[in-house]
Amino acid sequence: MWQVAYNHSSTSAASTCSQFVAMTVLLEGAADFSPEHCNEICALLNSGDVLSAEVPQGLANLALQIEQSGRAEAFRKQDPQGAMSWLKANLTQVYYNVLQFLDEHGHRAIMEFDMYTKPWVLVPEELMKILQNMRITKQEVQSTKTDAEIIAALTTPKKSSTRKVLAWVLPLCRRTVRHRESTKAHVILGVHKLRLAAIRLGALLTRRWYLPQQDLVFFFRAAELADYISTRDPALLRKAIQRHQYYSSWCKLKFAELNTGWIQPLPAHVPTLTTGGVRLEATAVCGGDVVARACVVKDLSEINQLQQGDILITYATDIGWSPYFPLLSGIVTELGGLISHGAVIAREYGLPCIVGATHATDMFHTGDMVRLVGSKGVIEKVLVETSADAES
Structure with missing residues (x-):
């Protein structure tokens, strides 16, 4: 496991290095990095084939199978605790496909590096809740562009030599992102095996009256x-x-991204808003312009507020959020960079996305109508005029 962790550190460093090289080349000596530059770097970093993307793709495929069966409404009426049994009795093939999904990805979860976290394979009812909320009528397939097409679509390079260098850097960028995702997946699998061992130990200690409850073994x-x-x-x-x-x-x-000395949590701070409206600028990681309802999730317990087509606003995402991505029309995170999990998946699915949006979870509220302009790194609250307002 430690060798895998070392490899993950190495591939993360390689991803950062390739990203830095691409950014330096794209700037062509300019002193400032514009949103346009950032948007085009994101196109270069899009690997087109990462393990993290397999999770939302797999969930979307399962949801589509349920829709096409004609039993979707009956499935949604089931208690999540008994939904797996209902699938086994009524949609046998979907049931076995869910088991295959859990076998491949069931060890992934939100806060998956925490051994106390319960991944999907241990709480399949959480997966059932997600499938019950998904509404997919057709399988959406993102078109994959060739390296030449990506380079040709760039607008900021002014020199032909820049495009030639970027054509050489592009395969490196895409390969290092894929390797980073792959090595992280192996680290998480190692964590899960330790988790299962701890659960087994906790059960034995509880049975022999060492512990009043088995989860205490994690503490x-x-x-x-x-x-x-x-x-x-x-x-x-x-x-x-x-x-x-x-x-x-x-x-x-919450903690600062960079710390020196004794680590202290960040103090609670709510930004002061002016009467001019709510507008926030951050780092663009995937272009697109969308107006939709905001869903602000500060804690996982609030995820039940998420609706199809929402713009998710949260502190950060990891692969445990992946099942919710097919429900979204955009993503905003307070933490993250160009190759953070949210950014990688947003590019795979073509979802407008910005990261580094400090205080976004305090400035916006669930139910707000917001406009997310991914190419410019902007999210703002908007007012939608109703037909009644227009007539008056």
Whole structure:
């Protein structure tokens, strides 16, 4: 596992290096990096084939199969806890396709590096909730452009030599993004195997009256757990219980992207808004212009507010958010860069996306009608005129 982690670090460095080279070449000596430059770098970084994209594609395919079966409404009426059993009895092929999906991607989840997180394979009812909310009438396939077509579509390069260098850099950019995603997937699989071992250990310790509940096994340090099994020291158990109690509030803490010295959480801060409206500029990672309802998700418990066609506004995304991507018309994150997970998937699906939108989750609210201009890195609140307003 450590070798895989080392490889992931190496491929992440290679992705950053190729990104830096491409940005430097594209600037052609200019001092400032414009939104147009950023948008074109994103086109260069689009790998066209990443593991993260397989998850939303697989979910969309399952949802399409359910729609085409003619039993979609009956499926949506099922309790998520019993939806898998209903599929087995009524849509057998879809049921086996869901099992195959869980076998391939079930170890992925939101906050997937946290061993305490329950991935989809352990809570398949969460996957059922997503499938019940999806409305897909046809399989959307993103057209894949050739390297020559991508280079030809660039508008900012002024020199022919720039395009020649970019044609050489482009395969490197795309390959390093793919490798970065692949090595991360192997690291997460290693984490999941450790998670399963910890769950098994927790169940055994609970059965033998070492622990009052098996999830507490995740809140010991490794050395503490070894000592506790040997001594049953109640002080160590109290520590684990206390950490379990604080876990939900600790998960809500935010930290700076760069830290030196003792790491401190960022102070709570709500930006001051003017009467001129709500408008925010950030880093463009995928172009497009869309007006839609905003869904602000500060905590995963709020994800049930998400509706088909919403623009998701959240702090950050990882592959655990992938099942929701087919529902979206745009993505805005407070954290992230040009090759962050949200940016990579947005480009794969052609979703307008901006990242680094600081305080976006405080400035906008679920239900706001917003306009997201991905090519310019702008999101703003808008008023939609109704027919009644127009007549008056």
